[in-house]
Amino acid sequence: MTTIPARNSTREWQALDRAHVHPFTDHAALHKVGPRVIARAEGTYLYDSEGEKLLDAFAGLWCVNVGYGRKSIAEAAYKQILELPYYNTFFKTTHPPAAELSRTLVDMTPEHFTHVFYGQSGSDANDTIVRMVKSYWNLKKQPKKKTIISRINAYHGSTMVAASLGGMSYMHELADLPLPGFVHIRQPYWYGEAGDLNPQDFGRLCAKALEDKILELGAENVAAFIGEPIQGAGGVIIPPQNYWPEIQKICKKYEILLIADEVICGFGRTGYWFASEYYGIEADFMTLAKGITSGYIPLSAIMVSGRVAEVLTGMGDFAHGFTYSGHPVACAVAIENIRILKDEKLVERVHSETGPYLTKKMQEFLNHPLVGEVRNLGLMGAIELVKDKKTRQTFDPVGDAGTICRDHCFKLGLVMRATRDTMLISPPLTWTKADIDEWAGLAKQALDLTAKDLGVA
Numbered sequence: 001m002t003t004i005p006a007r008n009s010t011r012e013w014q015a016l017d018r019a020h021v022h023p024f025t026d027h028a029a030l031h032k033v034g035p036r037v038i039a040r041a042e043g044t045y046l047y048d049s050e051g052e053k054l055l056d057a058f059a060g061l062w063c064v065n066v067g068y069g070r071k072s073i074a075e076a077a078y079k080q081i082l083e084l085p086y087y088n089t090f091f092k093t094t095h096p097p098a099a100e101l102s103r104t105l106v107d108m109t110p111e112h113f114t115h116v117f118y119g120q121s122g123s124d125a126n127d128t129i130v131r132m133v134k135s136y137w138n139l140k141k142q143p144k145k146k147t148i149i150s151r152i153n154a155y156h157g158s159t160m161v162a163a164s165l166g167g168m169s170y171m172h173e174l175a176d177l178p179l180p181g182f183v184h185i186r187q188p189y190w191y192g193e194a195g196d197l198n199p200q201d202f203g204r205l206c207a208k209a210l211e212d213k214i215l216e217l218g219a220e221n222v223a224a225f226i227g228e229p230i231q232g233a234g235g236v237i238i239p240p241q242n243y244w245p246e247i248q249k250i251c252k253k254y255e256i257l258l259i260a261d262e263v264i265c266g267f268g269r270t271g272y273w274f275a276s277e278y279y280g281i282e283a284d285f286m287t288l289a290k291g292i293t294s295g296y297i298p299l300s301a302i303m304v305s306g307r308v309a310e311v312l313t314g315m316g317d318f319a320h321g322f323t324y325s326g327h328p329v330a331c332a333v334a335i336e337n338i339r340i341l342k343d344e345k346l347v348e349r350v351h352s353e354t355g356p357y358l359t360k361k362m363q364e365f366l367n368h369p370l371v372g373e374v375r376n377l378g379l380m381g382a383i384e385l386v387k388d389k390k391t392r393q394t395f396d397p398v399g400d401a402g403t404i405c406r407d408h409c410f411k412l413g414l415v416m417r418a419t420r421d422t423m424l425i426s427p428p429l430t431w432t433k434a435d436i437d438e439w440a441g442l443a444k445q446a447l448d449l450t451a452k453d454l455g456v457a
């Protein structure tokens with residue numbers, strides 16, 4: 001019943017891709033090899049257009065939390081399309097899926113969140129938060145409070161505002177970013193940047209960088225601080241335990257709004273429904289996307305705290321919204337996806353069974369000559385490849401080892417992502433111990449082949 005033309009040829013799809021489409025790409029480099037065409041998926045496996053099977057240790061792009069091929073999600077979408085495929089929530093109207101999902105989200109997120117605003121992506125959700133933050137301070141009659149502090153190597157999306165919030169210099173260079181009013185402080189990357197400091201001292205130092213920046217700019221000019229509880233795209237950077245409590249204290253002390261970008265961490269990835277719970281973060285805003293629908297359909301949600309919502313909802317017209325804010329089909333899919341996560345106790349499983357098991361299996365990699373550090377929280381982990389384990393010396397140029405290893409993974413039938421020379425894992429939350437064993441076997445082979453290529457014994 002598919003309406004996609006049955007071309008049945010990898011070459012033809014590659015040609016269409018080459019001619020018309022492809023995000024986040026060095027086009028010249030891609031055209032030399034051509035993209036792999038992923039044709040279908042089931043459970044935790046992808047199948048390409050040549051029929052090859054791949055173990056997806058990256059849940060698509062950190063998002064397919066309930067795994068592929070869920071019929072009940074397809075049925076929820078189908079039913080909703082027949083019932084009400086579209087209606088807006090602009091002009092004094094709403095519809096059951098948006099209203100129901102909002103209640104579900106308010107009930108499942110930390111208690112102080114009372115309101116929800118919907119978008120289509122993590123990027124537009126973060127854009128929206130920036131508009132809300134600025135409106136908030138205008139309404140509080142502190143119109144100078146406008147600068148937003150983020151971190152180097154953070155990822156918050158690809159629109160002009162979201163990429164300004166992000167701290168990826170190569171993304172800034174592309175389009176004269178960051179926009180005015182966005183500044184960045186150091187990241188809490190212990191393995192890469194702490195030198196001789198223990199995690200506690202380093203956590204304190206990185207949090208102090210926020211206080212220093214606030215004092216430099218003047219608290220009266222600073223609107224908000226944004227951070228991913230655990231940086232994802234930056235390399236699964238898990239901050240020292242004292243970092244977030246210190247950040248929280250500083251935000252309170254200087255009256256700075258706190259934004260927790262949970263686009264990756266949310267919906268069970270870390271073994272907690274939200275990583276804010278693990279770190280005791282009480283943010284004013286929480287950005288949600290990806291796992292909210294397990295990627296089956298685009299949807300993002302911004303959770304707004306009661307104290308901020310009270311100000312914003314009292315302002316008259318908040319002239320902001322998207323045609324697809326709270327899209328009924330996306331909300332119906334989210335409701336079913338959350339039901340699956342709950343009924344199958346997937347978050348609990350990650351917390352008490354598969355997360356700790358992944359830790360154990362990853363620790364075994366520490367004996368490998370290439371591996372300098374392993375770290376994970378729940379099913380979100382990183383393996384650092386280094387030239388010298390004792391000195392933590394990186395390869396030169398940084399990134400080649402990661403690319404070599406990622407390519408070996410692909411050839412072995414495993415999808416992992418490389419950020420610099422760090423191999424990242426973020427599988428569906430449906431993974432069992434047996435899936436982790438299969439992953440560990442393939443990853444070990446990829447590491448061995450990479451070590452051989454790099455001449456490391």
Ligand code: PMP
Binds near residue numbers: 155232
């Ligand atoms: N925030 C974080 C933490 C992300 O990881 C991402 C995407 N990887 C985004 C925001 C942007 O989301 P999207 O790609 O849906 O715009």
